[in-house]
Amino acid sequence: DTGVSQDPRHKITKRGQNVTFRCDPISEHNRLYWYRQTLGQGPEFLTYFQNEAQLEKSRLLSDRFSAERPKGSFSTLEIQRTEQGDSAMYLCASSPTSGGTDTQYFGPGTRLTVL
Amino acid sequence: QKEVEQDPGPLSVPEGAIVSLNCTYSNSAFQYFMWYRQYSRKGPELLMYTYSSGNKEDGRFTAQVDKSSKYISLFIRDSQPSDSATYLCAMKRGNFNKFYFGSGTKLNVKP
Numbered sequence: 001d002t003g004v005s006q007d008p009r010h011k012i013t014k015r016g017q018n019v020t021f022r023c024d025p026i027s028e029h030n031r032l033y034w035y036r037q038t039l040g041q042g043p044e045f046l047t048y049f050q051n052e053a054q055l056e057k058s059r060l061l062s063d064r065f066s067a068e069r070p071k072g073s074f075s076t077l078e079i080q081r082t083e084q085g086d087s088a089m090y091l092c093a094s095s096p097t098s099g100g101t102d103t104q105y106f107g108p109g110t111r112l113t114v115l
Numbered sequence: 116q117k118e119v120e121q122d123p124g125p126l127s128v129p130e131g132a133i134v135s136l137n138c139t140y141s142n143s144a145f146q147y148f149m150w151y152r153q154y155s156r157k158g159p160e161l162l163m164y165t166y167s168s169g170n171k172e173d174g175r176f177t178a179q180v181d182k183s184s185k186y187i188s189l190f191i192r193d194s195q196p197s198d199s200a201t202y203l204c205a206m207k208r209g210n211f212n213k214f215y216f217g218s219g220t221k222l223n224v225k226p
Binding site: 004031033035040041042043044045048050055056058091093103104105106107108109111 | 119121123151156157158159160161164203205211212213214215216217218219
């Protein structure tokens with residue numbers, strides 16, 4: 001068990017560019033979550049998958065944001081036409097379906113800087 | 116008004132002190148309550164979770180939930196410099212998987 005991994009760890013991009021982040025959850029974890037965290041704030045929920053199904057999306061997730069989890073394994077979060085306000089830490093977490101659905105395990109995050 | 120409120124600190128204490136961290140919330144439907152520790156530039160790490168009201172102890176950590184007051188606490192006994200981090204409370208409703216986090220309290224334990 002290597003934990004939740006995220007790639008890249010850091011991303012610097014220019015305004016208007018598209019970016020894609022990847023999350024590999026703990027194997028056999030059915031649930032996967034994406035959060036956004038800005039400096040001095042707690043994580044804000046973005047979206048949630050159970051296996052490959054995206055079951056909930058926050059209103060924070062504008063139409064420039066899209067997330068996928070093909071085959072219920074890894075997940076990607078894409079941001080199109082990035083804006084400076086998108087600069088944040090993007091966190092991924094996974095949890096098992098049984099044994100405590102509240103035990104989310106977080107990855108190290110991808111820090112996005114939009115210039 | 117945010118659904119979960121948490122004093123951002125920073126809170127500075129001497130090594131060995133008892134630390135009390137708190138959150139208040141507005142949604143009476145919250146049933147599951149969690150505390151996470153986050154070191155700088157790392158992802159949050161789950162410390163404690165409790166269901167409904169009551170106390171839960173794990174080593175030097177005690178989590179307390181008072182649903183009637185919509186107030187949760189985390190106590191750290193015999194605090195250590197390695198406890199210096201940001202502590203986040205989180206909560207959710209019973210059958211929903213959207214988690215609501217506080218803004219975090221930064222704790223500094225001085226040797």
